[in-house]
Amino acid sequence: MTADTCLNLILPAGLEEAVADLLLAYPEISVSFASFPVEAHGAEVPLLAPSEHVSGHAHRVQMQLVLGSGDAETVLSYLRTALPNPSVFYWVTPVLSSGRLG
Numbered sequence: 001m002t003a004d005t006c007l008n009l010i011l012p013a014g015l016e017e018a019v020a021d022l023l024l025a026y027p028e029i030s031v032s033f034a035s036f037p038v039e040a041h042g043a044e045v046p047l048l049a050p051s052e053h054v055s056g057h058a059h060r061v062q063m064q065l066v067l068g069s070g071d072a073e074t075v076l077s078y079l080r081t082a083l084p085n086p087s088v089f090y091w092v093t094p095v096l097s098s099g100r101l102g
Contacts, residue, residue, distance in 0.1 A: 003098045007072040009063040009079075010040060010089040016061045022082050023065070029074060033065040040089075066098055 011019060016035060023031045040060045065075065072092050079088070 002068055003066045004095050005067055005069040005072045006093045006095050007065040007067065007075060008091050008093070009065075010038065010060050011063070011085075012087050013037070013059055013061050015083070015085065015088065016063075018083060019063065019079070019088075022079065023063075023075070026075065026078060029067065029071050031065055031067065031075065033063050035061055035063045038062045066095055 009019065020033075020035065023033060038060050065072070067075070069092075076090065
C-alpha cells in the first residue's frame with residue numbers, strides 16, 4: 001500500500017472514542033492515526049456548548065490518517081454508514097512523502 005493521502009477528521013470531543021473505536025475495528029483496512037485537540041473557527045462551525053458561544057470557537061478533536069487514496073474513500077464511506085453525523089467535517093490532502101527515520 002502506498003500511503004499517499006492524509007484524511008483529516010474534525011469532530012466534537014464527545015465523538016472521539018466512538019470514532020477511534022470504529023477506525024481501530026475496521027475490518028478491511030489496518031488504520032493508524034493521530035488525534036489531538038483543536039479549536040475550530042468560522043461561520044460554518046456549529047457552536048455546541050454555551051462556552052463556545054461566548055468564546056466564538058468550538059473545542060474539537062482532529063484525527064489524521066495517512067493511507068492510500070482508495071482507502072481514504074473507503075474509510076469515509078464506512079464512517080458515513082456507521083456514524084452519520086453532520087458535526088464531523090473532513091478533508092483529504094495528498095502526502096508527498098512518509099516513512100520512518102530508522
